[in-house]
Amino acid sequence: MIATKTIPDFSIPVHVDQVGIEERASRFTKRSIKNETKINGLLLALNMIDLTTLEGKDTAGKVKQLCYKAQHLHDSYPGLPTVAAICVYPSMVKTAKLALGDSGIKVASVATAFPSGQAPRDVKIRDTKFAVQNGADEVDMVISRGKFLEGEYNFVFDEIATIKEACGDARLKVILETGELVTYDKVRKASDIAMYAGADFIKTSTGKISPAATMPVTLVMLEAIRDFYYKTGKKIAMKPAGGISKAKLALHYLVMLNEVLGEDWMTNEWFRFGASSLANDILMQLMKQKTGVYQSANYFSID
C-alpha cells in the first residue's frame, strides 16, 4: 500500500456486519493464555492502565492517594511496572502532576465539558487549554455525539481539529462514547473522523454511559486504526475504557490487539486501558501465578 493523505468523504456509508464482528471478537476469547505468555500479558496490561478517578466528589487528597498507588502498585511484588497514566478532571491536573513528580507516569485530563460535551466550542477550548497549562500530558476529549447523530460530520471533524490545536504538545484522546452511537457502522465512522481530524488516540467511552467498552466495539476501532495506518502511514493509539475490571478480560483485549495491529502496538504508547479496578485484579492474578494461591482482596490496596 502506498500511503496517501486524502481525507475521505464521510457521507459515504461504511459497513460493519454485526454478526460477523461479534463472532470475530469472541474468537479472541478462545485463546488459551498460559504460563509466561500470561505473566508477560498481565505485566503489560498493568503497564497500560490509565488509573482513573472522575467523580464530582474528587478531592486533592483522593488524587494524591491515587498517584501514590500508581507508583506503588503492590510493593510486596518487586519489579512491578507502574501504570501508564493517571486520568483526572482538569481541576486536579496540577495536584496529580505534583504528586507524580518525575515518576514518568503521565497525567491525562478529560476536557471539553466531559462527559456530555454539551458546551460551546470556546468553553471547550478554554477547558482544554486550562488542562494543558496545568501540565496535562494527555487530553481526553469527548465528541459532540448529538451533532454526529444529526449527520453534522464536518462539525465533529472541525471540533476535534480545533481541540487538537489547543492541545499543543499534549496527546489527544478522542472519546467516541460508543454506547451512545449504538451501531458498529457509526463507531467505525466516528473513528475515521477522529483519526483524520488529528486524534492521537481513539477511545471508546467516558465510563459514564452503559455499555462502555466492549470487545466488538474495540475491534471495530482497531480495524479502523489498521486501515488508517495503511492509508496514511500514521499510527494511532487505542484506549478502551469502562467495564474492563478483570485480568482475564484484559488479556483477551491484548490478544485482540496483537492479532489486529501486531506487536508494534503492544506498548502503553499505543494502547491503554481506562480503568479504576482492573489493576487490583491483575495484581491478584500475578500473586496467584507467583505463589500458587489466591490471596484475599484485603491484601490489595483500594486507592
Place this chain on the structure above:
Amino acid sequence: MAKAKNNTLKLKFDSARNLAPAPESKSAAKIDPQYDLFINGKFEKPASKEYFASINPATEEKLSMIAEANAADVNKAVKAARAAYDKTWKKMPPAERAKYIYRIARMIQERAREFAIIETLDGGKPIRESRDFDVPTAANHFFYYAGWADKLEYAFPNRRAEPLGIAGQIIPWNFPLLMAAWKIAPALACGNTVVLKPAENTSLTALKLAEIIQEADLPPGVVNIITGGGATGAAIVNHPDVNKIAFTGSTEVGKIIQRAIAGTDKKATLELGGKAANIIFDDAPLDQAVEGVINGIFFNQGHVCCAGSRLYVQESVFAAVVRKLKDRLETLIVGDPMDKNTDIGAINSREQLNIINKYIKIGQQEGADMYQSSANLPRKGFYCRPTIFTNVAQSSRIAQEEIFGPVLAIQSFRTDDEVIEKANNSPYGLSAGVWTDKGSKIFNLTTKLRAGVIWANTFNKFDPTSPFGGYKESGYGREGGLHGLSAYINLTK
C-alpha cells in the same frame, strides 16, 4: 514506525502466533490398542483376521489397530441389520425409537471431551474445532432427528412414510463423528437399520460411537459399524440386501457407486466434492468478509467439501481484500492440533499432503502469485502452510479442481453477471458465499448461483435443521432438516 524502504507498510504478527503451549490432555480419552467390528451389538473379530494401523497425522505415531472387514464380515453385518429391521426396529413404536436416539445424543454430550480428543488425535483437526464444532453438532443431529421419529406423518401430511430397510453408509475422513451422526440419525428416526463404514484413516470416533450405542442398549443389529478400506465399502455397495446407499466422499468414488447400483432398486444419496465460490462485492463489510473467507477455506485445514476454495473479489476492493487476507493469514496458528490455540492442525494423511503439495506446485507453474503464512511448521507430522494464490484465471487448474486443503485461489471480477457466470463455471455445485451489504443483491445471486447451499455474509455454518447437498457433480439428495428425512423413506400413499 514499521516502514520498509519501498514505502510499503507492514504489521508484525510473530508474537501473536507464538503463545505458550496450552495442550489438551491426552489422558482424558481412552483408546484401545485394537478395535474389532461392531456387528449385531457386539464387537467381533474380523473374518479376514486382518488389522490395519490408524495413525495420528500430527505425530505419525500409531494410535490403534483397526479390523479390516471383508465381504464375509459385510454379509454378516447386513444379515444382522436385516434381522434387527424385520424383528424389532420397524415394528417398534416411533416414540420408542426416538428414546434410543435421544439417549445416544445425550451420551455423546456426556462424553464430549473424550470424543473431541480422539477426533483430534485421529484426524489432525484442531481441538478447538472438534470441541466447539464437530462433537456438539453431532449430538445436535441426533437430538434433532430423535424429534422427527414420531412426527413423520406431520413431515409428510396425508402420506404414509415407510422405512427403506437397510441403509449402507460410507463416510469420509474429514468429519468422522459428525458424518456418522448425519447418516445414522435420520436413518434410525425413519425406522431403517444401518451398516456404516467410516473412512479407514479415521475409524476411532465411529468405534467410540459404537460403544455408546452398545451402552445405550440399542437393539442388536440396528446399527452395525464395520471398518476397512475401499474393498469393504464396495462390498457394502454391492450387497444385494442393502436397500439404500448413503455416501459422502469424492466425486470419483461417487461415480463408481452410481455405476455399481445402476439397474438395481437401491436408492442413493451422494454428497461429493466441491469448489465453492466465495464472492465479495465492493459494498461488503470487508473485514467480516475476510474473516468469512478465512473460515471458508482454512476451517478443518480446508478438508471440507463445501470449502470456499475459489474467491472472487470485485476489482475496486481487490487490493484491500488481499492485503487484509495476508495480514489475517499471518495470525493463524499452525501446529499441534491438541493445543487449544491451534487454528490449523495437521493434514489428515501423507497422501492428502502430497495431493495438496502437488496443487501448490501446479499453481506456481501456472504463473499464479503464491503467498504463504510465515508460520513455522512442526518437524514431524503432516502440515501445510495456509496458502493463497492471486493472479489466477478461470482456466487455472487450481481454480477448477478440488484440492481439499488450505489453498485459496483468488480472482477479480467487475460486474454481477460476470461473477455469476464465473461462479457457475464449475463441474461442482455444492456451496457458495455472497458478501454484500445489499439485500437485493443477495437474493439476485442466490437465485442464479447453481449451488446447494448459499451463505450470505457468513460461511460454513451448519445446523441440523438446514438441508445440505449438491448440484451437478457435487452429488444429489439432501441431508439435514426435513429434506434429510426423504432420503430414508418410501412414500406409499
